[in-house]
Amino acid sequence: MEIEHFVNKSVGEWTSMRSGHSLAFKQFEEVISDIKINLLSKQDRKVQDFLTLSGYSEGEVISPFEIEWSGTSNWEDTQAIKEQLKGNSLLIPIKHSSNSGIMLRSRGYAEANQAISEYEILPESTIVLKTVYEQTIAEERIWFVHQNVRCRSSVVKSKRMSAILQTSFASEIRKVKKQIS
Amino acid sequence: MEIEHFVNKSVGEWTSMRSGHSLAFKQFEEVISDIKINLLSKQDRKVQDFLTLSGYSEGEVISPFEIEWSGTSNWEDTQAIKEQLKGNSLLIPIKHSSNSGIMLRSRGYAEANQAISEYEILPESTIVLKTVYEQTIAEERIWFVHQNVRCRSSVVKSKRMSAILQTSFASEIRKVKKQIS
Numbered sequence: 001m002e003i004e005h006f007v008n009k010s011v012g013e014w015t016s017m018r019s020g021h022s023l024a025f026k027q028f029e030e031v032i033s034d035i036k037i038n039l040l041s042k043q044d045r046k047v048q049d050f051l052t053l054s055g056y057s058e059g060e061v062i063s064p065f066e067i068e069w070s071g072t073s074n075w076e077d078t079q080a081i082k083e084q085l086k087g088n089s090l091l092i093p094i095k096h097s098s099n100s101g102i103m104l105r106s107r108g109y110a111e112a113n114q115a116i117s118e119y120e121i122l123p124e125s126t127i128v129l130k131t132v133y134e135q136t137i138a139e140e141r142i143w144f145v146h147q148n149v150r151c152r153s154s155v156v157k158s159k160r161m162s163a164i165l166q167t168s169f170a171s172e173i174r175k176v177k178k179q180i181s
Numbered sequence: 182m183e184i185e186h187f188v189n190k191s192v193g194e195w196t197s198m199r200s201g202h203s204l205a206f207k208q209f210e211e212v213i214s215d216i217k218i219n220l221l222s223k224q225d226r227k228v229q230d231f232l233t234l235s236g237y238s239e240g241e242v243i244s245p246f247e248i249e250w251s252g253t254s255n256w257e258d259t260q261a262i263k264e265q266l267k268g269n270s271l272l273i274p275i276k277h278s279s280n281s282g283i284m285l286r287s288r289g290y291a292e293a294n295q296a297i298s299e300y301e302i303l304p305e306s307t308i309v310l311k312t313v314y315e316q317t318i319a320e321e322r323i324w325f326v327h328q329n330v331r332c333r334s335s336v337v338k339s340k341r342m343s344a345i346l347q348t349s350f351a352s353e354i355r356k357v358k359k360q361i362s
Contacts, residue, residue, distance in 0.1 A: 017207055019200030021352040023330070026198055030209045122303055145320070145336045149204070149345045153334060155326045164330045169350030171202040 001125045003093045003101065007063040009144060010037050016071070016152075018170035031085065033071030035172065040064045046090055054104055054114075056094060064092045084112075093119070103129065110138040110156045135159055148174035182306045184274045184282060188244040190325060191218050197252070197333075199351035212266065214252030216353065221245045227271055235285050235295075237275060245273045265293075274300070284310065291319040291337045316340055329355035 013036050020029035040047055047064045051057065071085040090106035099121040108115035111133040117140075118130045126143040140154045150172040156165045194217050201210035221228055228245045232238065252266040271287035280302040289296035292314040298321075299311045307324040321335045331353040337346045 015207070017202045017204070017209065019202070019209060019211075019350060021198045021200070021350075023198070023352060023354055026196070026213060028198065028200060028209075028211045030200075030211075032207060122305065124303065124309070126307075128305070139326070145348075146338075146343075146345050149336075149348075151334060151336065151348060153332060153350060155330075155332065157327075162327075164327050167326075167330075167332060167350075167352045169200060169202075169334060169348075171204060171348045173204055 001121050002098055003095060003119065003121065003127075004063040006121065006125075006127055006142075007039065007065050007093070009147065010142075010150065011039050011065070012037060013175040014150070014172040015175060016069075016170045016172045018071070018168060020166060020168045022166050023164055030074040031071045033069050033085070036068045038066045038068075040066055040090075047092060050090055050092060050104065050106055056092075056104065060094045062093050062095055064090070066090050087112075105131075108133055108138075109140060109154065110136045132159075136165065148176060182302050183279055184276060184300065184302065184308075185244045187302065187306075187308055187323075188220065188246050188274070190328065191323075191331070192220050192246070193218060194356040195331070195353040196356060197250075197351045197353045199252070199349060201347060201349045203347050204345055211255045212252045214250050214266070217249045219247050219249075221247055221271075228273060231271055231273060231285065231287055237273075237285065241275045243274050243276055245271070247271050268293075286312075289314055289319075290321060290335065291317045313340075317346065329357060 016033040016035050018031040018033065042058050042061050042064060066088060068088040073085060087107060092104040093101060095101040101119055103117045103119050105115045105117060108131060115131050115133060119127055121127050126141055129140040131138045137157045137159055138154060140152065142150060142152045144150050152170040152172060154168045157163065158165055197214040197216050199212040199214065223239050223242055223245060247269060249269040254266060268288060273285040274282055276282040282300055284298045284300050286296045286298060289312060291312065296312050296314060301309050303309065307322055310321040312319045318338045318340055319335060321333065323331060323333045325331050333351040333353060335349045338344065339346050
């Protein structure tokens with residue numbers, strides 16, 4: 001599988017069940033989210049602006065897309081968590097080979113700053129994203145177990161201590177529109 | 182990585198944080214378990230007895246091992262759940278190639294009967310186990326993110342409807358014994 005197929009399969013609206021594990025404290029977090037994934041044109045103003053900022057050119061880009069999410073957590077409703085549970089990110093893949101490359105992200109996963117992830121698509125179609133942030137290193141894996149169900153895991157390590165801080169797992173279920181007969 | 186390395190890395194005592202996702206009902210289950218993984222000798226009586234029952238010969242076997250688990254769930258304390266949360270299973274790998282083979286299991290994962298799983302170890306060291314049960318098909322993935330942290334995901338499909346029934350994800354943390362100085 002190549003990145004454009006992965007993006008095409010991901011486009012749509014999803015309901016996500018996400019479990020977060022804080023390893024040191026053995027705490028579970030449960031989050032239910034709505035996720036929208038839209039394909040964008042390379043000429044889209046947001047894509048053009050972000051490319052200008054990052055110093056990459058349009059010619060290198062393939063299948064840019066946007067993710068919007070909005071969730072509710074079973075943890076306390078602190079402002080910090082609320083901010084994390086709603087947002088959007090622009091993702092711009094740039095291929096280096098048929099199954100690997102980088103992905104520019106207007107907003108990171110483990111930290112909210114913009115980030116560049118390295119991606120690799122394994123032979124059995126799991127995509128693995130590695131991102132080095134200021135304080136942490138994150139590895140995300142996404143794989144389809146059905147055309148309408150994606151699994152997504154993440155592992156966040158501390159850069160300083162190389163300890164695993166937290167892991168997470170999401171089951172994402174496509175919202176299938178009812179046919180009008 | 183080959184199966185004997187995977188088994189060797191897994192031997193020891195672990196604390197597991199496991200999240201189960203019931204997709205149809207959007208329900209989360211949280212389970213904390215103690216897990217012990219012991220290597221067994223091919224001459225071990227349990228291994229010999231199980232091989233006799235299954236019709237395989239000792240010569241084909243590599244690194245047989247045993248898993249014991251005991252957990253507590255945040256779900257209601259019904260008898261069915263209690264039984265599921267405590268148990269043990271004998272696992273006997275038989276290699277077909279350097280990175281694939283089968284695993285005889287005295288007790289299955291998705292269903293409690295004995296089972297035979299097919300395993301494959303991906304180039305980046307994730308082991309993928311596929312098991313066909315009477316009612317369901319399960320895919321389990323296990324990968325090390327640190328020598329003391331394993332991740333384990335599972336997806337259970339209904340055979341009849343080919344629908345995804347549930348997924349799960351466990352973060353398993355090795356119990357590191359304190360050094361006496």
